[in-house]
Amino acid sequence: MPMPEVENDLENALVGAPNHRRADKRTLPYCSIADSESLALRFPQTIDENLRHQIIAYADRYDIQTGLLNFHSFQAELDSAIRRAPAGTEIATVWIDLLNLRREFALWGVDAAGALTRSVANVLQAHAQSDALIGRISGRSFAFSIPAPRSDPAARRRLQDVMDALLQLGAAGCEATPEVAAGVAFYPSDALVAEDLLRFSSLAAARARYTHSSSVLTFQPGMKKLLMRSHILEVEIGKALERNEFSMLYQPKIDLVTGKVLGAEALMRWTHPEWGAVPPSEFIPIAERSALIHRVFDFSLRVALEYACRWSQLGIAPSVISVNVSAANLRRDDFARRVRNLMAEFPISAVELELVVTETLLLDDEELFAARMRQLKAIGVRLAIDDFGTRYTGFNLLKRLPLDTMKIDRCFIRGIHRSADMRMLCSTIIAMARHMKLRTVAEGIEEPEELDVMQQIGCDAGQGYLIQRPVDPDDFIAFLRKWPESSRSHGFTNASELCHVDHLYGIA
Numbered sequence: 001m002p003m004p005e006v007e008n009d010l011e012n013a014l015v016g017a018p019n020h021r022r023a024d025k026r027t028l029p030y031c032s033i034a035d036s037e038s039l040a041l042r043f044p045q046t047i048d049e050n051l052r053h054q055i056i057a058y059a060d061r062y063d064i065q066t067g068l069l070n071f072h073s074f075q076a077e078l079d080s081a082i083r084r085a086p087a088g089t090e091i092a093t094v095w096i097d098l099l100n101l102r103r104e105f106a107l108w109g110v111d112a113a114g115a116l117t118r119s120v121a122n123v124l125q126a127h128a129q130s131d132a133l134i135g136r137i138s139g140r141s142f143a144f145s146i147p148a149p150r151s152d153p154a155a156r157r158r159l160q161d162v163m164d165a166l167l168q169l170g171a172a173g174c175e176a177t178p179e180v181a182a183g184v185a186f187y188p189s190d191a192l193v194a195e196d197l198l199r200f201s202s203l204a205a206a207r208a209r210y211t212h213s214s215s216v217l218t219f220q221p222g223m224k225k226l227l228m229r230s231h232i233l234e235v236e237i238g239k240a241l242e243r244n245e246f247s248m249l250y251q252p253k254i255d256l257v258t259g260k261v262l263g264a265e266a267l268m269r270w271t272h273p274e275w276g277a278v279p280p281s282e283f284i285p286i287a288e289r290s291a292l293i294h295r296v297f298d299f300s301l302r303v304a305l306e307y308a309c310r311w312s313q314l315g316i317a318p319s320v321i322s323v324n325v326s327a328a329n330l331r332r333d334d335f336a337r338r339v340r341n342l343m344a345e346f347p348i349s350a351v352e353l354e355l356v357v358t359e360t361l362l363l364d365d366e367e368l369f370a371a372r373m374r375q376l377k378a379i380g381v382r383l384a385i386d387d388f389g390t391r392y393t394g395f396n397l398l399k400r401l402p403l404d405t406m407k408i409d410r411c412f413i414r415g416i417h418r419s420a421d422m423r424m425l426c427s428t429i430i431a432m433a434r435h436m437k438l439r440t441v442a443e444g445i446e447e448p449e450e451l452d453v454m455q456q457i458g459c460d461a462g463q464g465y466l467i468q469r470p471v472d473p474d475d476f477i478a479f480l481r482k483w484p485e486s487s488r489s490h491g492f493t494n495a496s497e498l499c500h501v502d503h504l505y506g507i508a
């Protein structure tokens with residue numbers, strides 16, 4: 001455990017050193033765990049030799065900034081606790097990553113980052129009992145270890161209490177709310193030595209980060225595979241772009257009053273030569289973590305525009321082609337210019353391009369996304385907000401964005417005919433959208449009853465398996481051809497006006 005008197009001595013030594021400006025522990029680099037050698041270099045040669053040795057010995061064992069055990073001593077202490085443990089003891093090792101430390105440092109400087117670090121250390125210490133080991137494992141990672149049976153609910157609660165206390169720090173008036181991801185591994189069921197317990201709990205924490213979990217995730221052997229898979233996937237996405245393994249499917253969007261086909265949403269597909277189909281929900285988040293997402297976007301936009309252009313030349317184009325955009329794409333300064341350049345490659349006049357942006361990413365950096373959207377609007381791109389309602393985009397933000405369309409998430413549509421609450425909620429969303437002059441699109445309509453309700457409450461447009469699953473370009477044309485006929489079964493009567501394929505296919 002920390003040695004306060006040495007800590008004080010350290011401060012005193014720094015303060016009292018001749019010809020040295022006043023310094024305190026906060027001026028030590030926030031992100032480095034000072035080791036004894038680098039610390040030795042910081043000290044004026046003039047301080048008492050004895051004190052110098054004491055300080056260096058302290059830094060060998062503890063993290064100077066927080067007074068917690070450093071990585072090596074935490075690992076050694078945990079190994080020795082394991083050796084001393086009576087038979088049948090189980091030990092939980094929790095790894096906690098402080099995710100917003102670098103951002104705090106970049107935005108507010110070293111003092112703010114130091115304060116955030118120390119507030120986490122304080123919470124861990126406040127929750128520690130005499131049986132706990134607590135360490136700062138790296139700049140942004142902490143660990144603690146307690147005897148705790150894997151299946152004991154009280155032990156679980158104790159771990160989650162620590163997590164909750166960390167998450168509540170901001171609410172209690174701290175300047176920054178710690179964003180944390182935590183994982184736990186157990187001795188002896190997961191591993192027998194400290195190094196492996198730390199590795200496995202850090203894997204679980206990585207998983208928690210990936211899934212945005214606010215619980216302490218328990219290590220599962222499969223997590224190693226998942227992490228490996230995401231690493232391998234990243235490499236494979238690059239190859240897939242070269243090997244032409246990606247393709248686009250198209251899902252029609254129809255006007256819920258007339259039944260007319262208004263447009264198509266382009267959805268990406270990846271068929272890996274060995275693994276088969278890899279869903280976009282798996283590969284898009286991985287591509288988003290690297291520059292690959294820009295190549296993925298270029299691909300999807302180019303292919304979608306190419307087809308829109310072909311359909312338009314055939315005289316059968318739905319009027320809007322929608323392409324999904326990731327947050328990482330929008331962050332690029334030159335994003336609007338790239339879109340304009342890509343559009344210039346194709347002679348489309350009858351088709352408008354709509355970029356679909358997810359609601360979650362709008363919350364990330366409002367100003368930046370609002371600015372980027374204005375640039376896109378200026379080059380004539382329509383803008384839609386996807387998955388509306390799944391997060392808490394404020395009315396004020398929505399008003400500031402130059403949006404054209406609001407897509408209502410499938411989770412509100414599913415079973416809407418059985419829920420008066422959902423019906424009321426969707427009506428409110430539609431009224432709000434109308435007030436902001438946005439068109440509404442219901443996503444994922446699967447049941448005729450869902451279609452009925454969305455029509456009754458005045459939703460403008462819809463898409464979903466009921467009307468048509470996403471299909472390849474040829475099947476999309478076949479859909480356009482059949483739609484005037486099949487639309488009657490969905491209650492649309494003016495079938496002949498629904499799309500413009502008549503002259504091509506001789507449909508009366």
Ligand code: C2E
Nearest residue numbers: 267268280281284300324325326444445446464465466470
């Ligand atoms: P999204 O943009 O919300 O797309 C709608 C998803 O719902 C699609 O899944 C679509 O196939 C599916 N869907 C459509 N109708 C129904 C229905 O009636 N019932 C159900 N259960 N699902 C329906 P998909 O194609 O697997 O895409 C998943 C997500 O991956 C998309 O969600 C989008 O966020 C992302 N995505 C797909 N293609 C691209 C792309 O080219 N670029 C980017 N950045 N993201 C993409």
Ligand code: MG
Nearest residue numbers: 324356386387
């Ligand atoms: Mg979408």
